[in-house]
Amino acid sequence: MKKAWLTLSALALCIAAGNTMAKEYKELRFGVDPSYAPFESKAADGSLVGFDIDLGNAICKELKVTCKWVESDFDGMIPGLKARKFDGVISSMTVTPAREKVIDFSNELFSGPTSLVFKKGAGFTADPASLKGKTVGYEQGTIQEAYAKAVLDKAGISTKAYANQDQVYSDLTSGRLDASIQDMLQAELGFLKSPAGADYEVSKPIDSELLPAKTAIGI
Template sequence: MSLKTKLLATVLSATSLFAGGTAMADTLRMGVEGAYAPFSKKEADGTLSGFDIDIALALCAELNRECELVEQEWDGMIPALIANKYDAIVASMSITEDRKKKVDFTEKYYFTPSRFIAKEGTEIELTQEGTKGVKIGVLRGTTLQCHVEKMYPDADIKLYNTQEDVFADLVAGRLDLQLNNTLQAIDGFLNTPQGEGFAFLGEDVDDIECMGEGTGIAVRKGDPLAEELSAAIKAIRANGTYDEINDKYFDIDIYGK
């Protein structure tokens, strides 16, 4: 046996060893984020926690399948799903027409509005005229990017890789405005020491075309998993698991109407 074939054999046996460990037939790989508290965040020891994480685990349990959480930065979320890095996205992803061209969605698992945040006392009129040259920060590849680029084309729109970076630049004064989910903004920013001196500006954003009809779980096109997960969402809504998780993080029922 030449050195080359020996090496190849070693590598092959090593990979099959790994494959045997992770690729159990009933493992459900859930794509999650980790910088979007309280929906998903990283604890000091590196483990993931948050509403999305708990929902993902509850759905796996409901479907009687082993759960594997796969972490992925936001702007690669859908590409990584299509590339089969995981089977479903449980990461506060809004159901929109544009995304439906790429993936299938389950029924919504929550619905919360989005709203702008600025320094207290900021007076900016939320119109195309009023936002001329105003620096607006949003997470890249979100419904929010769609909304601000459509409504405020004359603004100076800045795109970020994580929501935490958006808040950091808002605090540093590099941004005049930022737009995101109100619940995430309250718990992840306004109620933290970092968010002192900042407040909501304007009303909840109303834009079905960009913002979609709620937050769902995305799966690859044509995957029957969508219906299974939709049924599982209904089931945990009915058996109280959802409420239990909801109350752990929020004072109100975020499922919406």
């Protein structure tokens, strides 16, 4: 996290060098999925809060422009960026070869491995074999979706897609899912620290080339 703040000026210049500043802008529009605490979520009063929100606001302050946050489900981020609905994506987006073919990225913000979340004592591990016959949920458009389809589905595991992470956790805590798969930092610093996550734990990081950890701003 500290690294992101130390490289704030570099990130601002990176954004300024792209299409974002091709003309005189008075505001920057950032796409955000507010279901991913502590990176981005909504406070009780409806305002957006979290690390990514603070980072975006700091970038706008550096560039002397107004920040406008555009809410979107995660699987709509890249289409929205390409359609110019917003100028950048600050929503815990992992850098992948497939994404680099269609959009650019800033310098790395942080490294976030992937893990499973499940009820304490369930006995699951990062090994897909431990989940055979179980149901695992994931957020659409994420790298975890690619892993679920390529690995979990073929390992005798039922997988289910959701529009956002809040929906994933809702079905997990209601018992409709045996486990969820998501960014490990998000799970540890967000869900597990919430009242709903008190009886849950995370697995060790999942080791797979389908699950890179480098996270950056999409531009």
